[in-house]
Amino acid sequence: MKAKERFDLLSQLGCCICGQPPQIHHLTGIKYRGMGQKADDVYTIPLCMNHHTGAEGIHQIGKKTWEAKYGYQDDLLEQTNQKLETLLESYELGR
Numbered sequence: 001m002k003a004k005e006r007f008d009l010l011s012q013l014g015c016c017i018c019g020q021p022p023q024i025h026h027l028t029g030i031k032y033r034g035m036g037q038k039a040d041d042v043y044t045i046p047l048c049m050n051h052h053t054g055a056e057g058i059h060q061i062g063k064k065t066w067e068a069k070y071g072y073q074d075d076l077l078e079q080t081n082q083k084l085e086t087l088l089e090s091y092e093l094g095r
Contacts (some may be wrong), residue, residue, distance in 0.1 A: 003041035010086050016046035016076050022046030023053070027073045028063050045073065045080045 006025050007076065015022045023045040026039040051070065053059050058066040 006044065006084070009087055010044060010046040010080070012087065013046050013080065013083055015051055016045050016080055017051045018048055020048035020050070021086060023050055025052050025058065027077060028058065029073070037044050043077060045076050 010024055011022060012074075014020060015024070023046070024044050026041070027043040027045065028039070047058070048054075050056050051058070056066075056069075061069075063073075068075075
């Protein structure tokens with residue numbers, strides 16, 4: 001799946017924390033990227049502005065605090081990928 005297709009589908013899912021309209025979040029942490037680089041596009045989850053860059057956002061309160069409050073990015077990525085598979089299957093059945 002190409003990045004644009006993935007991002008379009010992620011936008012349809014809504015924030016994986018609260019369901020609000022999302023922004024695309026590239027997972028943070030050394031596991032996903034090199035120094036000074038963003039993660040590959042396959043390591044993305046949908047987060048609303050508040051959970052992404054707002055007062056409760058991972059980029060504001062930090063990865064450790066955010067994950068303690070909302071769950072590990074790995075787990076949210078796995079859940080997101082499962083939802084994407086289901087969404088793609090439903091599109092294929094509708095053709």
